[in-house]
Structure formats: structure tokens, C-alpha cells
Amino acid sequence: xxxxxxxxxxxxxxxxxxxxxxxxxxxxxxxxxxxxxxxxxxxxxxxxxxxxxxxxxxxxxxxxxxxxxx
Numbered sequence: 001x002x003x004x005x006x007x008x009x010x011x012x013x014x015x016x017x018x019x020x021x022x023x024x025x026x027x028x029x030x031x032x033x034x035x036x037x038x039x040x041x042x043x044x045x046x047x048x049x050x051x052x053x054x055x056x057x058x059x060x061x062x063x064x065x066x067x068x069x070x
Contacts, residue, residue, distance in 0.1 A: 001049050006056045018053045021046050 006014060025046045031037040 001052070003052050003056065006052055011057065011060065014053050014057055018050060018057075021050050021053070025050065 001017075009017070025043060028037060028043040028046065032040075032043065037043075
């Protein structure tokens with residue numbers, strides 16, 4: 001998921017997607033420990049998507065605080 005796609009989502013949609021991605025990452029860790037993970041780049045990709053979502057949420061939060069303060 002690209003940053004552009006994330007920015008088009010509402011905060012609620014991002015939160016829901018974030019929850020799904022965290023669960024997906026959790027499952028990847030179990031698969032990796034069990035030796036069943038086929039795509040070894042998948043956990044890294046999901047981790048980056050989580051970081052992108054958190055970044056967009058933080059940008060929105062800062063913009064909101066800035067507009068309130070001045």
C-alpha cells in the first residue's frame with residue numbers, strides 16, 4: 001500500500017487497516033518460528049506499511065494541533 005493510498009483513507013479506515021496489518025505481522029512471526037513462512041520479505045513489507053500508516057496518522061494529528069493553536 002502506497003502513502004498516497006493511505007492518505008486517501010479516513011482515520012477510521014487507517015485504524016482498521018492498521019489493526020489487520022498488526023495481526024498479519026503477528027501471524028508471520030509464528031510462521032517464521034515454525035519454519036512455514038515462504039515469502040521471507042513479507043514481514044518487512046507489512047512492517048513498512050504499518051509505519052506508513054502511523055506516519056500519516058501522526059501528520060494529521062500534528063496538523064490538527066497546529067490549526068487549533070494558531
